[in-house]
Amino acid sequence: MAKKRWSYVDIPILEGKVSLITGANSGLGLQATHFLSDKGAEIVMAVRNVEKGEKAATDILRRSPSARLSVIQANLADLQSIQRLSRQFLEQYKRLDGLINNAGIMANPYQLTKDGFEMQFGTNHLGHFALTGLLMPVIRNTPGARVVTMSSSYHEGGTIDFANLDGRNGYDGMKVYKQSKLANLLFAIELQRRFVKNGLDALSIGAYPGYSRTSLHLKGPEMEGSSLRLMLSKLLYVLFAQSAEMGVLPMLYAAVSPDVKGGDYIGPSSFSGMRGYPTLAQASKLARDKQLSRRLWEVSEQLTQIRYL
Numbered sequence: 438m439a440k441k442r443w444s445y446v447d448i449p450i451l452e453g454k455v456s457l458i459t460g461a462n463s464g465l466g467l468q469a470t471h472f473l474s475d476k477g478a479e480i481v482m483a484v485r486n487v488e489k490g491e492k493a494a495t496d497i498l499r500r501s502p503s504a505r506l507s508v509i510q511a512n513l514a515d516l517q518s519i520q521r522l523s524r525q526f527l528e529q530y531k532r533l534d535g536l537i538n539n540a541g542i543m544a545n546p547y548q549l550t551k552d553g554f555e556m557q558f559g560t561n562h563l564g565h566f567a568l569t570g571l572l573m574p575v576i577r578n579t580p581g582a583r584v585v586t587m588s589s590s591y592h593e594g595g596t597i598d599f600a601n602l603d604g605r606n607g608y609d610g611m612k613v614y615k616q617s618k619l620a621n622l623l624f625a626i627e628l629q630r631r632f633v634k635n636g637l638d639a640l641s642i643g644a645y646p647g648y649s650r651t652s653l654h655l656k657g658p659e660m661e662g663s664s665l666r667l668m669l670s671k672l673l674y675v676l677f678a679q680s681a682e683m684g685v686l687p688m689l690y691a692a693v694s695p696d697v698k699g700g701d702y703i704g705p706s707s708f709s710g711m712r713g714y715p716t717l718a719q720a721s722k723l724a725r726d727k728q729l730s731r732r733l734w735e736v737s738e739q740l741t742q743i744r745y746l
């Protein structure tokens with residue numbers, strides 16, 4: 438870490454660079470779109486709802502009229518939709534400097550994706566696994582390309598239940614969220630191993646935003662239940678959650694800082710990683726387990742039918 442309080446002002450000028458951000462219409466994805474486009478990058482906003490995406494783009498353009506944004510529809514819970522997005526991207530763009538695997542859902546009621554995957558594992562992990570794999574041709578052709586995958590401190594409590602990945606033998610929303618966030622980090626670290634093994638000039642980095650004020654929490658299970666529990670959750674949220682402007686910094690540091698190394702995991706520096714400026718964080722022992730990441734990779738290839746390197 439070269440600088441203790443790395444922030445928006447430290448993002449370099451990004452003229453000529455292209456980033457694709459999933460979930461770019463709200464929360465951290467929207468904030469990242471705003472900050473990176475402010476610095477001159479062209480941003481492809483991958484959103485599942487085009488109306489929301491266009492509205493988000495219009496809001497940014499009102500504040501930053503020179504921003505270069507395009508909105509592409511993509512549902513990470515649908516492999517065909519991911520294929521359409523990557524086809525469109527590969528047709529239109531010759532470079533991809535930053536792929537930001539950001540979109541996510543947390544602890545929703547049990548549901549399956551279009552392809553029959555459990556919804557959280559399918560959206561948070563398999564969707565991004567497929568997208569990154571399909572975009573490999575342009576990642577390979579962009580010197581210094583970076584893939585940033587959003588995990589969470591919840592990855593620490595996660596395990597990968599290979600026998601019940603589709604949740605048909607029992608479903609606990611929060612347990613499965615932790616599983617999906619562990620999968621995100623296993624993927625980020627394993628992708629870096631594969632970049633090195635195949636001699637690619639690209640970096641894969643994991644990041645997490647601490648406790649950040651976005652709609653993820655407002656839609657999550659912590660805002661349900663008895664009135665006392667709800668009051669406590671709201672109080673914690675108001676007192677401790679940091680703004681999206683702060684929460685997005687680890688992701689952006691991972692995406693553009695020259696001090697980052699492939700396989701790093703970046704998160705906030707204070708309050709046990711809940712708030713603060715970006716710093717190098719500790720991935721759990723399980724997240725660094727080579728055997729586990731290889732097994733997850735193979736299973737992810739089988740499920741998505743996407744082969745990488």
Ligand SMILES: NC(=O)c1ccc[n+]([C@@H]2O[C@H](COP(=O)([O-])OP(=O)(O)OC[C@H]3O[C@@H](n4cnc5c(N)ncnc54)[C@H](OP(=O)(O)O)[C@@H]3O)[C@@H](O)[C@H]2O)c1
Pocket residue numbers: 459460461462463464465466483484485486489511512513514538539540541542560587588589590645646647648649650651652653654
């Ligand atoms: N906020 C935190 O404190 C926190 C903490 C740890 C990790 N994270 C991680 O940070 C990332 C961003 O979350 P956030 O806090 O910014 O939450 P958010 O405001 O709820 O944003 C999530 C984004 O993901 C999109 N999305 C959800 N399902 C999708 C799908 N099937 N296909 C395409 N897009 C989909 C949402 O689109 P719609 O608007 O259409 O729903 C939205 O744009 C997530 O990976 C999350 O796990 C957040």
